[in-house]
Amino acid sequence: MRYKTVVVGGLETNCYLVYCEITRECAIVDPGAEHEQIFLAIAEEELKPVVLVNTHGHVDHTGANRDVKDHFGTPIAIHAADNAMLGNIQQLELSLFLGAKESPAADRLLKDGDTIKIGEGALRVLHTPGHSPGSISLLGDGFLLSGDTLFMEGVGRTDLPGGSRSHLVRSIREKLMTLPDETLVFPGHGPHTTIGHERENNPEFE
Numbered sequence: 001m002r003y004k005t006v007v008v009g010g011l012e013t014n015c016y017l018v019y020c021e022i023t024r025e026c027a028i029v030d031p032g033a034e035h036e037q038i039f040l041a042i043a044e045e046e047l048k049p050v051v052l053v054n055t056h057g058h059v060d061h062t063g064a065n066r067d068v069k070d071h072f073g074t075p076i077a078i079h080a081a082d083n084a085m086l087g088n089i090q091q092l093e094l095s096l097f098l099g100a101k102e103s104p105a106a107d108r109l110l111k112d113g114d115t116i117k118i119g120e121g122a123l124r125v126l127h128t129p130g131h132s133p134g135s136i137s138l139l140g141d142g143f144l145l146s147g148d149t150l151f152m153e154g155v156g157r158t159d160l161p162g163g164s165r166s167h168l169v170r171s172i173r174e175k176l177m178t179l180p181d182e183t184l185v186f187p188g189h190g191p192h193t194t195i196g197h198e199r200e201n202n203p204e205f206e
């Protein structure tokens with residue numbers, strides 16, 4: 001499994017293309033804005049999108065869902081607890097700023113432990129609530145897409161509707177900090193890190 005980052009929108013959301021190097025099938029994770037950039041990266045890598053995954057339902061991660069689905073026909077997958085956020089733009093000013101469109105309905109509702117097949121590889125769903133009730137992280141072979149749950153030397157905000165600091169801390173401690181130190185972490189915003197680095201340097205867990 002390989003991965004490519006496309007930074008999109010005014011909030012610099014990391015959209016990830018996770019793909020099988022053999023079949024070129026790919027998952028588009030968190031297309032938050034600027035669908036043209038995402039399409040260009042897919043064309044450059046000669047990828048075949050088979051699924052669109054949202055790590056949570058906030059508009060800076062879902063704003064280009066409609067453009068992606070209309071163009072590629074990819075089914076949309078999101079955790080059941082954030083499903084209601086799709087098609088219900090709650091952050092109107094942010095949506096206008098990002099040029100976001102109302103998302104189509106989800107085709108697949110995810111739960112903890114689910115597998116998302118991509119060619120000859122797969123991502124495993126870890127339900128990591130706290131930033132939102134349905135926040136998920138996606139575990140691949142040696143890497144983790146952490147959404148807005150864990151950042152380099154920081155954690156996701158919990159002051160938005162449905163957020164919970166206690167749930168966020170529990171998610172990170174029980175689901176993420178149990179992973180090997182060398183696990184690469186690709187967050188929803190900002191630079192990548194490792195579990196080992198966060199274990200030693202994240203001020204939230206000193």
